[in-house]
Structure formats: structure tokens, C-alpha cells
Amino acid sequence: MRRDDYVSGMYFLSLYVLAAVVQSIVIFQIDFQIYQLSSFSQWILVLAAVLLVGFAVVLKYFHHKGFRAVFILGIISMAGQLLQLTSFYVAFLLPIKELAPFYPPLTVLSLALAFVYGLGLIFSSAGKNYWLKVSGIFTLIATGLAACLLIWSWVEQPNPLSPELIKFNHWVTLVSSLLPVPLIVLFYKELSMLVRSKETSVRSKVSESFFALGAIALLLILILGINLATESYGVTHVSERTKAIAEPFETRRFVNEDGDTLLYRLLLPKYYDPGKRYPMVICLHGGAGWGTDNIRQFDGSLFARLLANTANREKFAAFVFVPQCPPGSSWGNLPDLPAIDSLVFESIEALEAEFSIDQSRLYVVGHSLGGYGTWNFIGKHPEKFAAAIPVAGEGDLKQAENMLEVPIWAFHGANDRNVPVSGSRDMIAAIRKAGGNPRYTESPHGGHSWDIVTDTPGVLDWLFAQKRE
Known part of the structure; x- marks a missing residue:
């Protein structure tokens, strides 16, 4: 040596x-x-x-x-x-x-x-x-x-x-x-x-x-x-912009009978009237929202940001439910991470008992980690949702037959390096093969971002037009 x-x-x-x-x-x-x-x-x-x-x-x-x-x-x-x-x-x-x-x-x-x-x-x-x-x-x-x-x-x-x-x-x-x-x-x-x-x-x-x-x-x-x-x-470190977006949302937590806790934020319709019923959007954040601070989820949730917009609050009167997934957990469809989906469904039922929520107009949306969760939610409980928008996610192909009656508009970038575009392509193909008619928009040059959603006109109009029979 x-x-x-x-x-x-x-x-x-x-x-x-x-x-x-x-x-x-x-x-x-x-x-x-x-x-x-x-x-x-x-x-x-x-x-x-x-x-x-x-x-x-x-x-x-x-x-x-x-x-x-x-x-x-x-x-x-x-x-x-x-x-x-x-x-x-x-x-x-x-x-x-x-x-x-x-x-x-x-x-x-x-x-x-x-x-x-x-x-x-x-x-x-x-x-x-x-x-x-x-x-x-x-x-x-x-x-x-x-x-x-x-x-x-x-x-x-x-x-x-x-x-x-x-x-x-x-x-x-x-x-x-x-x-x-x-x-x-x-x-x-x-x-x-x-x-x-x-x-x-x-x-x-x-x-x-x-x-x-x-x-x-x-x-x-x-x-x-x-x-x-x-x-x-x-x-x-949470940016001042994220803090400003989260400001109108109530800081809340749900604890079930087993003591399991879910932190979440809730935005009420701007002119909330308990005598009327309003739709509710479940916004599942991506990986940027993992945490226990009950604010970081807004960094990973495009739809929560969009629906907190003043113009959209005026146009779409709705409850906006933004739960936070703790580190090391998921919304489902990720076998290497345990899911907290059942806890989310329990909290939804609690909110339905507390507020005037139109149960025929529950919508679930999410990007990346939230995209996986969106597919999982409508795969396990399709009867609950009037529509779903999974972005850059992947689902369980065996659940495709469960989703036939749920209006779906999926988005994905062809050059996504985090979640392969095959995740959305395969799910859409499986649903169509089973007899469903989901919508699918793919950006030929897009990556792992939600720009494809913001660049597509009429997404929120389509979402709120859906109603479960």
C-alpha cells in the first residue's frame, strides 16, 4: 500500500x-x-x-x-x-x-x-x-x-x-x-x-x-x-404566500374512537347559509404537503389554492376540505406507505353531520400523492363521489370496474419522471375497457407539475357541474 x-x-x-x-x-x-x-x-x-x-x-x-x-x-x-x-x-x-x-x-x-x-x-x-x-x-x-x-x-x-x-x-x-x-x-x-x-x-x-x-x-x-x-x-419553511392562502381556512382536527387524529383545514362557502346545501371538494395534497403543522398541505394542493381564490369562491360556493397526511403515510394505492384513507372517510362523515353538505356533490381531487389517493378513494367508495380529478397519479387496475359510474377527468404529463405517465394511461384504458367513459388530458411535454390543469380551461366548471344520482 x-x-x-x-x-x-x-x-x-x-x-x-x-x-x-x-x-x-x-x-x-x-x-x-x-x-x-x-x-x-x-x-x-x-x-x-x-x-x-x-x-x-x-x-x-x-x-x-x-x-x-x-x-x-x-x-x-x-x-x-x-x-x-x-x-x-x-x-x-x-x-x-x-x-x-x-x-x-x-x-x-x-x-x-x-x-x-x-x-x-x-x-x-x-x-x-x-x-x-x-x-x-x-x-x-x-x-x-x-x-x-x-x-x-x-x-x-x-x-x-x-x-x-x-x-x-x-x-x-x-x-x-x-x-x-x-x-x-x-x-x-x-x-x-x-x-x-x-x-x-x-x-x-x-x-x-x-x-x-x-x-x-x-x-x-x-x-x-x-x-x-x-x-x-x-x-x-412555509412561505408567506402559503400562509396567506391558508388564512381563510378554519384550523381543525378529527379524532376517532380509537384516538387516531387527522389534522385538516376547512373552508366554508363564502356566504354560508345552514338552510342550503353545498357541495364539498376533498383536496388531497401531494408529497410537498406531508407534515403535522396543518398548513403545509397547501404547498401540495393546487385545487385548494384555486378554490381559495376570491373569484372562484364567488363563482363556486362550496366547502373545501384539505386534510394533511402525516409523514410516512399515504392516501392509498402506495403499498410501501400505510394509508389513512379510512380516517379521512370518518372525518367526512363527521363533517356531513355538522354542516349542510350536499352528499350528492362530493368531489375528490389530488396531485401526485393526492392523485394516487384520488384513484384509491373512488376505487374503494365510488358511491360517495360525484366526480374525481386525479392528476399525475396511479390507481389499482383491479378497481377499474368500481369506477364506471364516477365522472373522471384525469391529467398527466408525458415526461413525468416522478410518477410514470403509464399510471394514468393504464387506469384510463382499464376503465374504458370495462365500459366506462373517463376524460383524459395528457401534456406531450409536461412533467410532474399541475400546470397541465391550470393550462386547461373549464376544469372547475366541469367539476361543479357533476352530480350523483
Whole structure:
């Protein structure tokens, strides 16, 4: 091993630790919403590349010292982690939802391989080195915590993740980000011994490539780190514009008999008369609205913004119901996230008992996460809704026959990278095949935005013209 090898190993492992800690801090701030940030997909690839390069130097060290067992176990463990990361990236960030079922077993496999690797560091000949043994112990602790997190999340399903579990996930992520620290110390010790022995090292072309790669990696980490921090700031801080939009809405909460709580905002018709009946629009927000502050949902709900508009309040007298989905939960149709749809339906029934709501004119609308929920709502309870507008969502094809009597106007952008356009295309095709006649508008150049709705005239006029027989 050359001096440059130890320097490269320390550099890339330290860069990984620094970046992983930054990521952990962001997760502490915004929980699962980090996966919704546009820069996260690039960030995770760079982070994985930095770790891979750093661990390649570790493997070279194992080979150099003759630690054959941990050399082989290290290769196998890294392969397991790469498989897990690839399945996560493909299934949840591209996303190709058909591959989502592969992620849990690959996670279990990755943890098992990491556990065996940790045992190898402790009980093989490598364990005679103090810092390698510490690295093995640290690996076992981190793997054990991750396994506990996995089991806990399975036990809690299909309920929304508890605050305690979410907090535990934060700390497990932080602990895991520190895994390379003993190896960094080891390389520092080895480098110090080389310096004291006054051994010389001729810089090779490979070493020069490593330093050039290190400079590129640092630049990417800085750029993407700034983007990640900026986007997370936007998630954690509510803009004055959003506060102004939320102002006319009443701040409310619903608690069912089991103690489950739903935070929501409610806008009454501008000239509300209890002697008359009014339609109600259920606005399901997208991923930008996840939270527990009962205000951020307006960042992810186009329709709540539109219906709060003064002109629209005058034109369309209606109740506007805007619930907030807690982090780690969904409105339905997302198998990896527990749904709170039944809690929403209970709260709707409570509102119908409290206010003069026209039950023949209940409308459900939503974008992204809310688009998934919109399909789910009319798939499970089509008898309740007079119309639905799912935007950039995806439904359960097996529920298509349930939706034949519900007027639907779906929207999607052909270039949507968050939710593939096939999500809407397949649902529309399935409903039409079953005998339904849904409307569908697709933007040939649109992405994962709601511009397609605002650019289409007459959407709200169509919505409020619908009435259930």
C-alpha cells in the first residue's frame, strides 16, 4: 500500500461520512420527504459512488494485509448493498413500481451480508487489528439497529408510522453514516507509520486519477449538497404566500374512537347559509404537503389554492376540505406507505353531520400523492363521489370496474419522471375497457407539475357541474 492509497482512502471515506451526516440532518428535518426532492436522486448516486471508491481502497488494504476472509466477505457485502440501493433507486426514485416488491427482501439480504462481514472483522485474522475489530463491532451495532427498525416498521403496518419509529429511523440513519470512521482512523494510523519510517512513494497514474476523481466528487457533493439544503429549507419553511392562502381556512382536527387524529383545514362557502346545501371538494395534497403543522398541505394542493381564490369562491360556493397526511403515510394505492384513507372517510362523515353538505356533490381531487389517493378513494367508495380529478397519479387496475359510474377527468404529463405517465394511461384504458367513459388530458411535454390543469380551461366548471344520482 502506498501513501497515496491511504490518503485516497481517508479522503473518500471522510467525504462520504461528511455527506452522509448532511443527509441525516436533512432527514431529521423533513423525514421521508427527502425522497421527493428533485436533487435527491443525483445526490444518492454520487454518495454511493464516493462510498464505493473509498471501500475499494479498504478492500485493497485487506488484500495487501492478507485478510482473505474479510476481503471476500467485504466484496459480497458491498455487492448486497449495491443491489439494495439499485432496487431502491429503480423502484422509488425513477420510479418503476413493479420492482418495489424486490426492495424488502434485498434489504434483508443486505443486512444479513453486512452482519456476516462484521463478524468476519471481529473473529477472523483481521480482528487482531484493534481498529478493524472496532469497525466490526460498529458494523454489528448498526446492522442490528437497522434490523430492529425493519421489524418495527413491519409490526406497525398497515398503520401510519408512529412518531417514535420515525425518530428511531433518524438515529439509525445517523449511526449508519458514521460506519467508516474506524477505517478512517486505521488508515491515519497506517499513514503515520509510513511517515515515521520515511518510506517514499512515487505517485502513479492511478493515484493521479484518484485525486482527480476526488476533486470531481467534492465539487458534486458541494453543488448537490447546497441544492439539497435549499430544497429542504423550502419544505421546512412555509412561505408567506402559503400562509396567506391558508388564512381563510378554519384550523381543525378529527379524532376517532380509537384516538387516531387527522389534522385538516376547512373552508366554508363564502356566504354560508345552514338552510342550503353545498357541495364539498376533498383536496388531497401531494408529497410537498406531508407534515403535522396543518398548513403545509397547501404547498401540495393546487385545487385548494384555486378554490381559495376570491373569484372562484364567488363563482363556486362550496366547502373545501384539505386534510394533511402525516409523514410516512399515504392516501392509498402506495403499498410501501400505510394509508389513512379510512380516517379521512370518518372525518367526512363527521363533517356531513355538522354542516349542510350536499352528499350528492362530493368531489375528490389530488396531485401526485393526492392523485394516487384520488384513484384509491373512488376505487374503494365510488358511491360517495360525484366526480374525481386525479392528476399525475396511479390507481389499482383491479378497481377499474368500481369506477364506471364516477365522472373522471384525469391529467398527466408525458415526461413525468416522478410518477410514470403509464399510471394514468393504464387506469384510463382499464376503465374504458370495462365500459366506462373517463376524460383524459395528457401534456406531450409536461412533467410532474399541475400546470397541465391550470393550462386547461373549464376544469372547475366541469367539476361543479357533476352530480350523483
